[in-house]
Amino acid sequence: MSSELIRQDYLDFLGHIKGRIRQRQYQALRAVNNELVMLYWELGEAIDKKQLEQGWGKSVVENLARDLQGEFPGRNGFSARNLWNMLEFYRTYSHLQKLQPLVAEISWAKNIVIMSRCKDDLEREFYLRATARFGWTKSVLQHQIDNKSYEKYLLNQTNFDNALPEEIKAQAALAVKDHYTFDFLELSEEHSERELEQALIKNLRSFLAELGGAFSFIGNQYRLEVDGREYFIDLLLFHRRLRCLVAIELKIGEFKPEHKGKMEFYLEALDSHERLPEENAPIGIIICRSKSKTIVEYALRNASRPLGVATYTVVPQLPEGYKADLPSPEQIAERLQAWGGECLEDEEDDPAKAGRAGV
Template sequence: MKKTTQNNYVDFLGEIKERIRRAQYDALKAVNKELITLYWDIGKMIVGRQEQYGWGKSVVENLAKDLQKEFPGIQGYSKDNLWRMRKFYLQYKNNEKLAPLVQEIGWAHNIVIIESCKDNLEREFYIRMIKKFGWTKNVLIHQIENKTYEKTMINQTNFSKVLPEEIRSQAKLAVKDEYTFDFLELGEEHTELELERALISKVNRFLIEMGGVFTFVGNQFRLEINGKEFFIDILLYHRRLKCLVAIELKVSEFKPEYAGKMQFYLSALDDLVKMKDENPSIGIILCKGKDRMIVEYALRVSGKPIGVATYKITARLPRNLKKEFPSPEQIARLMEEM
């Protein structure tokens, strides 16, 4: 086979593979939607009959036994799962916004959300994040346990001012106010180099905590400007935002000069590394602590997109941040733009 013909064939094979993958994905989506619809209907029927005839708990237990006898080997009709179907229907039956959305994620995801989330805004957040970023069940559990919803809603960035409107909301949702690195074997006192090495040694866990749609580009990423070398602690790439993400690690409290240094890095990345079709590079300064007012002043004058977050080795959300939480109306508006 001639080289040009072989190249054409390779391209052709690639197109066929991609088409098959798309068909497989569409088929899985269709099966999932049908399964969720079935479970919704069963939950609705159980609730309806209990209300109509005054049936108690025994109807679910009897139903589970008879269905498992009628459909041996088919999972999903246990007593516990039938109760989940009932709860699923009751949770969303009067919610016109969420009822269609829950059909677009898996049953296992739905159960985790129902059993772990406190209100409909939190549920909507995780449903939309699963759809957008393809979180697995385990990633979802990790994000809920580490309070990603709360930490995302109170994050500190200047994205509203400096990013293009079409990616502004997605970018806000890509940065948390606090990251939990409880998978690191580090003492409370450590150096920036020790923190960097520990994160790189467990880069997969690090990327999951960052949000699950980042890819690792490098650490101590080298920039050469007029014969001088500069190094970015960690450089990632956000696949949805299509942009480079520079991360600076600080084991101290945030200082205003950190924003100036990050602004320098982002200018250099945009000029020297960013591709023409990519969005502006984003910076995340990860600090041991921060004063929110100092961060606000520092970001107010920055012309580059920067977020300032803290990190913890153990999972906890400081109580004093509860007052920083946005109103339900503000949260709803942000999620509508996802």
């Protein structure tokens, strides 16, 4: 056997071993996190029982915190404030059997953010599942809550249910929001499409974070050639989990039905000339300054290619009447359930995510 083949065999073996090590490290981190969250759950439950049975008040809990910190020095987790957090944590989720398995999948610090900042159980479920699935850090989670990602997901307008395979349609719906906030651009209210595009490229990291993660940048004014003629897509991205190209068209005005036809043409060309054999069909996102939901609904009704229509602002605000358009609690629960069962399946098989798993 040649030395080159021996070396390649060794490199393959080394890569396999590294993958196994990362996978075990990630599983160990998850196990430690699970035990820590369950410990805090048990402490919250115990304090709750003592309060009910013996009327424990603030002074008793503060004494308990001092004694625990004396016995376990250096453990900030046993501060009086955190003991109260444990009590609230137990009381918040003790009657929600559906959410109890989810809280153990993310770190204690992220649980506190979700518990304290989310207004209802459905919103908490959304951020619990999304944080576990996408490996959001605490700062990214806070950014997603600040930018109303929950509301934007619920209101998104796409045709994915009809245009995408069953196995990816739920993930695709989560990847496209109804509204994007580009407050990091420092653009005036009056700007051109070219200025908007250039500002997004200049602030690419913030732009990709606002999109929600898992997007990679390929190019802007991406050139396509069809029958000897040139066409240019404003932005071309790749979504790692969906494994597909994502074409984005920017419009500084209101959505028009003809925008859909142009995007479908781009998606046809990408599918024919750019898509690799192992990739899924490309999807399109038309990002406009404003839209009529009824016109969008009509435009997407017979669209053959998967696409969504969203709005944007350059200041941190939602469109007028946004919350009034939210679906009913039953519809929200149904949407969350559609993708909830897959939250960690892909992560367990991907050792590369180990480094992003917060404990």
